[in-house]
Amino acid sequence: PEEFFAEQKYAPSFISDKRVYHIHRQTKAGDVFFVANPQNTNATVRATFRATGKPEFWYAESGKTRDATQFTSLNAGTTSVIIPLKPTESVFVVFKRDVKPADGITEIKKDGVIISTLKEDGTSSAANNIKILSAKYGPPNDAARTIDVKDKLQKFADENQNDFSVTEMAKPVDPAYMVVKTLTFEYEITRPNEKVPVKHIWKGTDRDTVNFLTFGDEPIAEPVSQGGLAPRITVYQSGEYEVSVVSPAGLPQIAKQTVQLPAPQELTGEWNVKFPKKDLIFDQLTLWNENTDEYIKYFSGTATYTKTFTLDRQQTEQREIFWYFLDLGQCNVIAEVKLNGKDLGTLWTLSKSVDVTDTLKQGENALEIKVTNLWVNRLIGDAKLPDVPERNKDNRLDKFPDWVINGGAIPDGRSTFCMWNLWNGNETPVPSGLIGPVKLVPAKVIEVK
Numbered sequence: 001p002e003e004f005f006a007e008q009k010y011a012p013s014f015i016s017d018k019r020v021y022h023i024h025r026q027t028k029a030g031d032v033f034f035v036a037n038p039q040n041t042n043a044t045v046r047a048t049f050r051a052t053g054k055p056e057f058w059y060a061e062s063g064k065t066r067d068a069t070q071f072t073s074l075n076a077g078t079t080s081v082i083i084p085l086k087p088t089e090s091v092f093v094v095f096k097r098d099v100k101p102a103d104g105i106t107e108i109k110k111d112g113v114i115i116s117t118l119k120e121d122g123t124s125s126a127a128n129n130i131k132i133l134s135a136k137y138g139p140p141n142d143a144a145r146t147i148d149v150k151d152k153l154q155k156f157a158d159e160n161q162n163d164f165s166v167t168e169m170a171k172p173v174d175p176a177y178m179v180v181k182t183l184t185f186e187y188e189i190t191r192p193n194e195k196v197p198v199k200h201i202w203k204g205t206d207r208d209t210v211n212f213l214t215f216g217d218e219p220i221a222e223p224v225s226q227g228g229l230a231p232r233i234t235v236y237q238s239g240e241y242e243v244s245v246v247s248p249a250g251l252p253q254i255a256k257q258t259v260q261l262p263a264p265q266e267l268t269g270e271w272n273v274k275f276p277k278k279d280l281i282f283d284q285l286t287l288w289n290e291n292t293d294e295y296i297k298y299f300s301g302t303a304t305y306t307k308t309f310t311l312d313r314q315q316t317e318q319r320e321i322f323w324y325f326l327d328l329g330q331c332n333v334i335a336e337v338k339l340n341g342k343d344l345g346t347l348w349t350l351s352k353s354v355d356v357t358d359t360l361k362q363g364e365n366a367l368e369i370k371v372t373n374l375w376v377n378r379l380i381g382d383a384k385l386p387d388v389p390e391r392n393k394d395n396r397l398d399k400f401p402d403w404v405i406n407g408g409a410i411p412d413g414r415s416t417f418c419m420w421n422l423w424n425g426n427e428t429p430v431p432s433g434l435i436g437p438v439k440l441v442p443a444k445v446i447e448v449k
Contacts, residue, residue: 011076016047019160020085024050030097035083036090040211040350042219044116045083048074051095055081058092062345062354068093069223069231070105072118072246082116084222087350105223105231105448106252107244115220130157130212131197135185137169138176139395140424145176153185157212167206179395180206180422187212203430205422224445231448234323235259236441243448255448262318264327265440267309267367274304285436289377289429298381298429305369305434316362322442324360328352328369330435336370353441360440373432375416376423382414384425395421 013024014033020043021036031051037043049055055068070082082105083091107117132154138146149169156164166183175181182205188197189212204210219236231245238261245253271282278295291297326344328335331352337344339359347354388401397419403411410417 011050011078012048013050014047016045018043018045020045020047021090022047031095033093033095034090035085035093037085037088038211040087042087042351043085044222045085046080046116046118047083047093048078048080049093049095050076050078052077052079053095053097055079056094056096057083058094060090060092061347061349065094066224069233070108070116070118072104072106080118082118082223084116084219086219089349089351104246105233105243106246108221108223108233109242110220110237110239112240112242116222129190129197131188131190132157133186133188133199135183137166137183138181139179140182140427142176145179147175149183150185153210156210157187164210165206166204166208166210168210170206180420182422183208183210203428232445233448235261235444235446237261241446243446245448253448255446257446259444259446261322261442261444264442265315267307267436267438267440270307271434272306274306275299276301285434285438287431287435288373288433289431294381298377299432300373300375300378302370302372303433305367305371307367308364309367310364311360311362313362316360318442319357319360322444323355323357325353325441325443326356326367327439327441328434329437329439330431331369331371332373332430332432332435334372335434336372338368340366356440369434371434374430377429377432379416379418379421380423380425380427380429382416383421383423383427385412385414387421388417391421 014022016022016035019038021034021038023034025032030053031049033049033051035045035047037045052073055071056065057068058065068081068083072080074080079095081093083093085091108115132150135148135150135153136146137149147169152169156168166181169183170181182203184201184203186199186201188199190197200212202210202212221233221235221237221241224232224234231243233241233243235241238259240258241256243255245255268284271285273280273282275296278293280296288296288299288303326337326339328337328347329352331347333348335347335352337347337354339356340361342359344354344356344359388397390397390399390401392398401417403409404417
């Protein structure tokens with residue numbers, strides 16, 4: 001199709017300078033694109049759409065919409081747009097027809113360094129350096145049918161591929177045909193501008209997608225607009241900012257402003273944590289899977305964290321100048337957040353933060369975070385119990401147990417039952433729970449005049 005479009009001089013529906021997923025749909029009202037960041041790092045995407053009109057960002061996670069302000073119209077009915085995406089975040093980019101063009105931000109600089117630009121020769125952030133230390137692929141506890149895939153995995157890392165299926169390890173020769181296999185690898189990653197590598201372990205089965213835990217730069221600034229106001233940017237770091245704007249008539253403008261933000265406030269101290277069968281107090285935030293209590297270590301489900309914190313008068317008055325975001329830090333895997341009784345939504349992307357500017361109050365504030373993890377930990381815990389006699393040595397069921405067919409209680413104290421055992425009791429449960437650090441992070445909105 002690409003060759004045909006090129007011969008017909010027909011612009012592609014979508015192209016971008018970063019590896020992202022997209023879907024395009026046309027309606028009577030305009031064009032709708034779904035754009036998703038598969039990476040575990042922030043991505044400032046410069047994308048060109050075969051669409052015209054003023055672009056808007058629609059966020060499924062919050063139900064909010066906002067105008068895109070960093071865009072420019074190109075030839076052949078296309079529009080170039082800067083899309084700031086957090087780790088694993090997605091957004092609908094909507095182009096409405098019959099909408100008058102507006103001023104657009106073309107470039108943002110901080111302390112003289114380009115953060116985002118619509119220029120084709122603009123700079124981009126450096127890539128993370130990933131080194132595979134070891135990698136094995138095969139059925140659990142089956143050394144004879146387990147192969148070394150270190151070199152194969154290193155090639156994927158060198159090619160900056162970060163969203164491929166585990167089944168790629170079975171090519172060209174499958175070490176255990178028709179058997180579910182596990183990929184386990186250890187790697188180290190060196191962040192740009194840093195010298196000390198950080199080690200990580202990744203584990204998944206044939207049904208999973210490999211995702212290296214990479215590190216993107218912390219958010220610096222991003223364009224934002226609301227309801228016909230002049231273009232603005234949200235600033236997350238102190239510094240001197242320079243914003244270039246072009247009017248619909250093509251007239252360039254440059255605005256400069258120095259921003260000084262207060263330090264983030266970390267919410268330290270005790271947390272009350274309520275599990276379905278236990279109420280606990282955590283002196284500090286720790287991983288469930290590293291808890292000495294096996295109920296917590298192998299828990300799968302939802303636990304509720306509650307905490308109160310205080311804002312003094314000066315901090316409260318700063319809301320007139322700054323916006324405040326609640327950043328949960330590391331949180332595995334889904335979080336439902338309430339502050340002072342107000343539901344702030346469900347956070348499911350890797351980066352979990354929410355605007356709390358209008359919800360904070362002077363004095364005591366009550367925070368509630370419901371955290372839900374994956375099923376795998378309970379499966380590993382149950383795998384320590386005797387298996388059902390109906391399962392043969394090849395991990396297949398000869399028949400369903402009578403208590404499954406008759407709807408009876410699960411025996412032997414287990415909580416789960418699967419047709420196929422994907423994990424065994426000797427495996428390490430995956431990271432779970434709220435680890436933090438949980439912070440109130442200030443930001444400032446600058447209007448570009």
